Amino acid sequence: MNSDTHAYDHDHEHEYDYVIVGGGTAGSVIAHRLTADPDVTVAVIEGGPSDVDRPDVLTLRRWMGLLGGDLDYDYPTTPQPRGNSHIRHSRARVLGGCSSHNTLISFKPLPSDWDEWEEAGAEGWHAAAMDPYYDKLLNNIVSVDEKDRNAIARDFVDAAQAALGVPRVEGFNEKPFHEGVGFFDLAYHPETNKRSSASVAYLHPIMDQRPNLRLMLETWAYRLEFDGTTARGVHVRTKDGEERLVTARREVVVCAGAVDTPRLLLHSGIGPKADLEKLGIPVVHDLPGVGENLLDHPESVIVWETHGPIPENSAMDSDAGLFVRRDPQSPGPDLMFHFYQIPFTDNPERLGYERPAHGVSMTPNIPKPRSRGRLYLTSADPEVKPALDFRYFTDEDDYDGRTLVDGIRLAREIAKTEPLAGWLKREVCPGPEVTDEEELSAYARQVAHTVYHPAGTCRMGAEGDELAVVAPDLKVRGLDGIRIADASVFPTIPAVNPMIGVLMVGEKAADLLRGDAR
Known part of the structure; x- marks a missing residue:
């Protein structure tokens, strides 16, 4: 490791070039790609434990046993007058995120899905530009x-x-x-029924090989740290209750998913000003689209x-x-x-x-689906789960x-x-x-129930789009040093299961980060 990167010097114990919030589907990809450069230090903050040597996680056939268990954040849905008010949204609390928790049904988004993003203002995300990222994926994607x-x-x-x-x-x-x-095509190893999740494909081969990668497991990110409008790091709490600030020399990359990414932004004072003020959260940046455009299948x-x-x-x-x-x-x-x-x-x-x-x-x-929902906070306490109002069947x-x-x-x-x-x-x-x-x-x-595909809550869009949260380069509008890369940036939902789309967002995000660093 280069002597000018102080990842493990005592004075800089919690300082890295990049801090990735979420070791899930996209976060695993980005961590793998960035740490391929030995001079770049990366910390991954993951709220759950490792999936290594966990047959309950790694055995695909056992996926239903994970729903509602101790590896599930298990978010309730607000009352749905035209739908089912009892839907629980499973979100994985384990390395690999929802790719460690789902059925691993693997569809490359259709060309019409990507082209729809471009039409919605996500310039450069059309099918011809995105197709090559599918071929870069490290997962073992095979037909049943x-x-x-x-x-x-x-x-x-x-x-x-x-x-x-x-x-x-x-x-x-x-x-x-x-x-x-x-x-279907699945991301799995048929001979063992073992998952080829984001963590298995991208992190397991390198986690003991790259000293420039730090996995901070069972560590909860509850607030972003800003210097003016520039992101400097993330406030975290370990499973032992210790609180610390993990700082980023270059960028913070939020990959916490369509529920926890907007939740983190809102608790950090980034979101609709009136909503934040009503809860007594100091406003860092008025960004009305945070939490809007909640999508599902x-x-x-x-x-x-x-x-x-x-x-x-x-x-x-x-x-x-x-x-x-x-x-x-x-x-x-x-x-x-x-x-x-x-x-x-x-x-x-x-x-x-x-x-x-x-x-x-x-x-x-x-x-x-044509119905659109929203995610919002009901308390300034980061421990309180956000409200998920999918507005099912309200189109x-x-x-x-x-x-x-x-x-x-x-x-x-x-x-x-x-x-x-x-x-x-x-x-x-x-x-x-x-x-x-x-x-x-x-x-x-x-x-009605869900197949656990929430998306769209920090959607990507053009510069003049007031409800767009990130620009096509995934940078949060009006802020510096922070990007988002997960299903929350989807402007519209793909017609197919979204996991491969999230992996491809991770691959493109890594290219954007490395390109800017150069």
């Missing part, structure tokens, strides 16, 4: 292995193709698609009882899915389904439905609600088509007697 392809999931793929006439897709990342059914569920147990082989119980384009004018799919080899009844049970002993479910999902034309009704109807078409039909004994919920548009809509919205 043959041994993991459950027989009923195979029959779902055949039935969907027969019922709807959509193409079968083998490798969703091979080329852009508008419709299709098939087994809501989905509903339709459940069937099967004639008995189904085979247990699976990568993670939801290995196949379907994309449909109802509107030929839509640039990409406008309805999506996960096929679960389990009866996914948590929310229906609240309405009185019973969980069958053996069953499966299809979950109609809205790829491009003016009820596009989101109608999408789920269409989804239930298409799911029923698939279910009565062989070879899937032979597995199914009866529809459990909503039940075949529920056919009226209004009844279906009420059911679909009441049992």
